[in-house]
Amino acid sequence: xxxALFTDxxxxxxxxxxxxxxxxxxxxxxxxxxxxxxxxxxxxxVAGTGRLxxxxxxxxxxxxxxxxxxxxxxxxxxxxAFLEDYRFTGSVSGYREGELYFPxxxxxxxxxxxxxxxxxxTLALSVLNYDSAVATAASRMSIxxxxxxxxxxxxxxxxxxxxVAAARAAFIAGFDATSNLEAGRTWGIPTMGTAAHxxxxxxxxxxxxxxxxxxxxxxxxxxxVDTYDIRTGVETAIRVAGTGLGGVRLDSGDLPxxxxxxxxxxxxxxxxxxxxxxxxxxxxxxxxxxAAAPVxxxxxxxxxVTGSGTPTAGxxxxxxxxxxxxxxxxxxxxxxxxKASKGGRKAAFRTxxxxxxxxxxxxxxxxxxxxxxxxxxxxxxxxxxxxxxRGDIDTSFEGADGVAAARAHHARVREELPVRALALSRADxxxxxxYVEIA
Amino acid sequence: xxxALFTDxxxxxxxxxxxxxxxxxxxxxxxxxxxxxxxxxxxxxVAGTGRLxxxxxxxxxxxxxxxxxxxxxxxxxxxxAFLEDYRFTGSVSGYREGELYFPxxxxxxxxxxxxxxxxxxTLALSVLNYDSAVATAASRMSIxxxxxxxxxxxxxxxxxxxxVAAARAAFIAGFDATSNLEAGRTWGIPTMGTAAHxxxxxxxxxxxxxxxxxxxxxxxxxxxVDTYDIRTGVETAIRVAGTGLGGVRLDSGDLPxxxxxxxxxxxxxxxxxxxxxxxxxxxxxxxxxxAAAPVxxxxxxxxxVTGSGTPTAGxxxxxxxxxxxxxxxxxxxxxxxxKASKGGRKAAFRTxxxxxxxxxxxxxxxxxxxxxxxxxxxxxxxxxxxxxxRGDIDTSFEGADGVAAARAHHARVREELPVRALALSRADxxxxxxYVEIA
Numbered sequence: 001x002x003x004a005l006f007t008d009x010x011x012x013x014x015x016x017x018x019x020x021x022x023x024x025x026x027x028x029x030x031x032x033x034x035x036x037x038x039x040x041x042x043x044x045x046v047a048g049t050g051r052l053x054x055x056x057x058x059x060x061x062x063x064x065x066x067x068x069x070x071x072x073x074x075x076x077x078x079x080x081a082f083l084e085d086y087r088f089t090g091s092v093s094g095y096r097e098g099e100l101y102f103p104x105x106x107x108x109x110x111x112x113x114x115x116x117x118x119x120x121x122t123l124a125l126s127v128l129n130y131d132s133a134v135a136t137a138a139s140r141m142s143i144x145x146x147x148x149x150x151x152x153x154x155x156x157x158x159x160x161x162x163x164v165a166a167a168r169a170a171f172i173a174g175f176d177a178t179s180n181l182e183a184g185r186t187w188g189i190p191t192m193g194t195a196a197h198x199x200x201x202x203x204x205x206x207x208x209x210x211x212x213x214x215x216x217x218x219x220x221x222x223x224x225v226d227t228y229d230i231r232t233g234v235e236t237a238i239r240v241a242g243t244g245l246g247g248v249r250l251d252s253g254d255l256p257x258x259x260x261x262x263x264x265x266x267x268x269x270x271x272x273x274x275x276x277x278x279x280x281x282x283x284x285x286x287x288x289x290x291a292a293a294p295v296x297x298x299x300x301x302x303x304x305v306t307g308s309g310t311p312t313a314g315x316x317x318x319x320x321x322x323x324x325x326x327x328x329x330x331x332x333x334x335x336x337x338x339k340a341s342k343g344g345r346k347a348a349f350r351t352x353x354x355x356x357x358x359x360x361x362x363x364x365x366x367x368x369x370x371x372x373x374x375x376x377x378x379x380x381x382x383x384x385x386x387x388x389x390r391g392d393i394d395t396s397f398e399g400a401d402g403v404a405a406a407r408a409h410h411a412r413v414r415e416e417l418p419v420r421a422l423a424l425s426r427a428d429x430x431x432x433x434x435y436v437e438i439a
Numbered sequence: 440x441x442x443a444l445f446t447d448x449x450x451x452x453x454x455x456x457x458x459x460x461x462x463x464x465x466x467x468x469x470x471x472x473x474x475x476x477x478x479x480x481x482x483x484x485v486a487g488t489g490r491l492x493x494x495x496x497x498x499x500x501x502x503x504x505x506x507x508x509x510x511x512x513x514x515x516x517x518x519x520a521f522l523e524d525y526r527f528t529g530s531v532s533g534y535r536e537g538e539l540y541f542p543x544x545x546x547x548x549x550x551x552x553x554x555x556x557x558x559x560x561t562l563a564l565s566v567l568n569y570d571s572a573v574a575t576a577a578s579r580m581s582i583x584x585x586x587x588x589x590x591x592x593x594x595x596x597x598x599x600x601x602x603v604a605a606a607r608a609a610f611i612a613g614f615d616a617t618s619n620l621e622a623g624r625t626w627g628i629p630t631m632g633t634a635a636h637x638x639x640x641x642x643x644x645x646x647x648x649x650x651x652x653x654x655x656x657x658x659x660x661x662x663x664v665d666t667y668d669i670r671t672g673v674e675t676a677i678r679v680a681g682t683g684l685g686g687v688r689l690d691s692g693d694l695p696x697x698x699x700x701x702x703x704x705x706x707x708x709x710x711x712x713x714x715x716x717x718x719x720x721x722x723x724x725x726x727x728x729x730a731a732a733p734v735x736x737x738x739x740x741x742x743x744v745t746g747s748g749t750p751t752a753g754x755x756x757x758x759x760x761x762x763x764x765x766x767x768x769x770x771x772x773x774x775x776x777x778k779a780s781k782g783g784r785k786a787a788f789r790t791x792x793x794x795x796x797x798x799x800x801x802x803x804x805x806x807x808x809x810x811x812x813x814x815x816x817x818x819x820x821x822x823x824x825x826x827x828x829r830g831d832i833d834t835s836f837e838g839a840d841g842v843a844a845a846r847a848h849h850a851r852v853r854e855e856l857p858v859r860a861l862a863l864s865r866a867d868x869x870x871x872x873x874y875v876e877i878a
Contacts, residue, residue: 001440005621006599008592010632012620017634017655023641030637055599068624076655114641121635122619125595126602153447156564157751160445160494161600163565180561181451182444185507193449195456196560198469198758201771202462202553216456216515228774252773302751311745312596319637332640335667 003055004065004086008122009074012083015115016075019082024115027323029345032094032108032124032315034101038133039310040426043417044101045139045410047169048131049094049108050402053393055123061086088116092388095348097402098135098172098410099383100417102360104433106346106384107315114322121317129315130162133307134169137284139414140308141300142174143422144287149297151192152178153279154305166305172406174414179299188400194249200227210240222247222277225262234262238269247275247296255280256293263294283308284424321345321366329366342435349380350416350431357416357431365438381416442494443504443525447561448513451522454554455514458521463554466762468784471533471547471563471754473540477572478749479865482856483540484578484849486608487570488533488547489841492832494562500525527555531827534787536841537574537611537849538822539856541799543872545785545823546754553761560756568754569601572746573608576723578853579747580739581613582861583726588736590631591617592718593744605744611845613853618738627839633688639666649679661686661716664701673701677708686714686735694719695732702733722747723863760784760805768805781874788819789855789870796855796870804877 018024037044061069061083069075069083090112101107108124110117142150152170155163155178167183177190184191195213203209210223219241225233225248237248248266250258255278266274278290279299287298307313318341321331331343344364351359361380387394396402421430457463476483500508500522508514508522529551540546547563549556581589591609594602606614606622616629623630634652642648649662658680664672664687676687687705689697694717705713717729718738726737746752757780760770770782783803790798800819826833835841860869 003599005619005624006594006602007620008594008618008632009620009623009630010618010634013632013652013656014634014638017638017651018641020655021642021647021651023651026641028641065624068620072623072630074620074630114637118637121637122594122602123599126597126599129596130598130601155445155447155561156756157568157753158565159569159598159601159604160442160562160565162569162598163445163561165598179447179449180444181446181448181507181513184448184511185444185504191448191511191513193447193452195449195453197773198553198557198560199453199456201758201773202457202465202467202761203460204763208460212456212460212462213452216459217452226773302753306745306750311750312741314596314741317595319640322641324643334636334640334665 001058002060002062002065003058003123004061005068006123006126007119011119011121012069012075012079014118016079018114019079024113026114028112028114028117028319029321030110030117030317031106031320031346032128032317033104033106034313034315036103036314037429038312038314041136041310042421042423042427042430044132044313045135045173046095046099046101046107046128046132047097047135047172047406048127048165049097049387050397050399050406051131051165051168052124052127053387054398055127056088056120056388057393059088059120059123082115086116087391088112088120088388089391090116090388091386091390093384093386095383096385096409097397097406098413100413102429102431102433104342104362105360106348106362109345109384125315125317129312131165131169132313132315133310134166134305135173136313137304137308137310138170138173138175139410140284140424141287141304144284144424145298146291148295149176150174151176151297151299152180152304153299154301155180157302158305163305168403170304172403173410187403189403194222195224197224197227200224206233207236207240210237214241219244220246222249224249224251226250226252230258230262231265234265235269238266238271238274243269243271243274245271245274247277249277249279251279253280256290259290259293259295288424316341331366348383349377350383351377351380352416353379355416356418359431360433361436362433363436363438440497441499441501441504442497442562443500444507445562445565446558450558450560451508451514451518453557455518457553458518463552465553467551467553467556467758468760469549469556469756470545470759470785471567471756472543472545473752473754475542475753476868477751477753480575480579480749481860481862481866481869483571483752484574484612485534485538485540485546485567485571486536486574486611486845487566487604488536488826489836489838489845490570490604490607491563491566492826493837494566495527495559495827496832498527498559498562521554525555526830527551527559527827528830529555529827530825530829532823532825534822535824535848536836536845537852539852541868541870541872543781543801544799545787545801548784548823564754564756568751570604570608571752571754572749573605573744574612575752576743576747576749577609577612577614578849579723579863580726580743583723583863584737585730587734588615589613590615590736590738591619591743592738593740594619596741597744602744607842609743611842612849626842628842633661634663636663636666639663645672646675646679649676653680658683659685661688663688663690665689665691669697669701670704673704674708677705677710677713682708682710682713684710684713686716688716688718690718692719695729698729698732698734727863755780770805787822788816789822790816790819791855792818794855795857798870799872800875801872802875802877
């Protein structure tokens with residue numbers, strides 16, 4: 001399927017005008033960044049890049065797309081002819097998936113002609129803004145959960161495709177499994193799930209339902225015990241399954257209190273090994289509140305897939321440099337005070353002090369040639385990787401392998417955060433963004 | 440493309456167990472409803488139903504889907520065989536798209552065997568929860584905007600597929616156009632858009648950019664005047680385009696003040712007919728604030744596609760009635776105090792007093808036969824339509840025609856709301872939900 005119409009109309013009208021006036025061929029550098037960390041978070045987590053690369057591959061204007069543009073007079077015949085042959089031949093570099101980011105971090109740098117780069121704006125932002133919002137929330141939940149496993153269960157509270165992206169982003173940022181089968185198929189994420197209240201209500205009794213589930217899934221399964229009375233539910237569960245029951249799930253009630261009661265009851269029944277999983281309207285704060293409760297794992301839904309109060313990361317896609325007629329480069333930026341951006345091409349490094357991040361160091365230059373080598377900043381880690389080189393997409397960032405690598409990367413770089421970054425309260429970014437201008 | 444894996448794993452494990460124990464064939468009634476109006480809104484707006492119907496048609500398990508389920512041992516061989524032939528043969532009725540809803544409104548009623556109905560839970564909720572959240576926010580914005588046109592421009596702040604759904608939901612709830620080209624192609628929604636700041640920055644001067652845009656799009660176009668200095672931008676715009684310029688767009692600054700200044704400047708330049716459109720971080724409250732400002736139209740992005748603080752509608756999919764072995768029907772419901780639901784099959788009516796809504800009247804029965812006829816409630820409007828009858832989907836609710844009908848329906852039923860429902864502040868639902876038990 002072509003992804004070419006996941007695009008705001010103005011990108012094509014700009015292209016149309018630029019093809020007419022000759023500026024469409026100017027070499028440009030576009031940058032994806034965010035002016036601030038939405039929700040006063042202490043760090044953000046990049047996600048979506050691997051997905052985006054595959055979508056860029058499918059960004060082609062086939063007959064169906066061209067017919068729509070022609071029939072609706074979105075662009076003229078010359079632009080239709082240009083789009084017919086469209087293929088992104090530029091370069092894309094940026095932060096790896098799972099990487100942390102801060103205000104101004106150059107998350108993605110897109111280089112190419114104006115024509116080929118301007119049309120990717122909406123697609124790039126749609127993917128990165130949603131996926132990163134979920135990954136950022138997921139990482140905070142993962143910090144709050146500590147060593148307890150986290151399952152993503154929010155598919156029903158996000159659009160059907162976004163649900164799959166959310167499962168993927170959550171896994172990258174520290175979740176262990178998802179309920180979403182498509183995420184399992186497409187991205188290789190472990191899937192989980194046993195039964196809903198409907199299964200108990202379908203049967204003539206709770207006991208019938210439990211017996212049936214154990215018959216099908218074995219005693220290692222997790223029984224949902226709160227359809228009727230929780231105490232009776234737990235008692236029935238152990239009577240039917242025996243003390244080897246894998247787990248019970250609580251989906252309602254005042255969880256710290258209920259979990260403690262259920263733990264005591266399970267222990268008294270001799271089911272000391274039966275685990276307790278809780279799944280009712282959790283977010284990072286609720287998870288933190290449950291840290292001292294006898295809970296073994298969490299399932300998180302609504303709050304995760306809606307970014308826990310911050311459903312979009314607020315990233316923008318801005319032209320930051322372009323070539324002039326003379327061939328020299330010029331930095332460009334919008335001047336308005338409330339939405340100012342920083343022109344110039346950027347190289348980004350995370351400065352480390354004994355392994356702990358201290359600065360987001362961004363060197364800015366007008367052109368391409370003067371970018372600093374990593375060796376200039378010995379106590380820092382370069383943050384950008386090359387994803388697309390002259391139109392060639394590095395496939396190692398795509399698919400299930402890309403997801404696994406991103407998850408490992410996130411776990412690694414989160415270790416660099418100063419301790420204050422792990423608190424959940426609203427605050428300034430954990431480290432300052434520092435710009436260095438390259439003459 | 441099959442939509443069958445947009446599904447939580449537990450639906451298939453429940454199916455697996457129910458096929459083994461014989462309960463899978465029990466006739467069931469599932470219901471989609473919401474316990475409360477998220478965000479303390481006064482009404483909700485249903486959207487997504489037409490989209491959902493098409494997705495149900497594509498809910499088939501082909502070889503790829505079955506292989507995933509087999510390879511990952513999600514279900515056993517007998518269940519794989521059942522899914523191979525899966526096709527929804529039940530019935531679906533519910534609220535038309537664009538209809539208003541209140542706590543407890545039976546938004547969708549799904550009747551069929553447990554096996555065929557239980558697997559649609561995630562898909563139905565994903566679609567309805569996201570689309571209705573956007574439609575509800577859109578309707579409030581449309582009320583705040585009055586007669587001024589509204590354009591949806593939020594694609595970049597939602598997942599790439601959700602962006603299309605958002606444009607569709609916004610159009611149903613009163614928006615007039617979208618920037619999203621895919622929404623134009625798939626749903627027949629008018630598309631709009633002219634240029635971004637990048638277009639100005641690409642050129643050697645703002646004047647060059649304006650000249651190029653007018654060359655391509657004509658003087659009726661809208662010029663973005665806030666890349667550098669707004670006053671200079673407006674002056675340049677009129678100098679280049681003449682006083683017949685279609686419009687100017689403001690995307691930053693303190694909009695009520697800036698809009699007034701720009702209006703004065705345009706009038707002084709003789710461009711009294713040039714319109715002002717504003718697009719910077721608007722929501723329903725900002726739109727209301729601009730009611731007295733000389734603004735001609737609004738473009739809304741982030742806030743719209745994220746439901747203006749309520750990114751999901753919070754709908755649930757619950758088993759409310761099932762047939763017993765004897766053939767008689769029994770109402771079922773979860774008993775937990777904080778997530779109780781109301782069992783039984785429901786018929787819904789909006790009671791009207793001189794054309795103004797006074798109650799959401801819901802009659803509840805255990806079975807199918809005793810549902811009240813419309814004639815029993817003469818001063819009311821029946822709220823449910825039949826979407827799927829024994830597996831046959833009514834295509835009139837699908838596609839661009841379905842969207843157009845939904846938009847007209849919303850405009851019509853919104854007229855029934857009492858005046859207090861139009862205020863934007865947090866409050867109780869505009870009308871109470873009243874249940875009538877049918878013996």
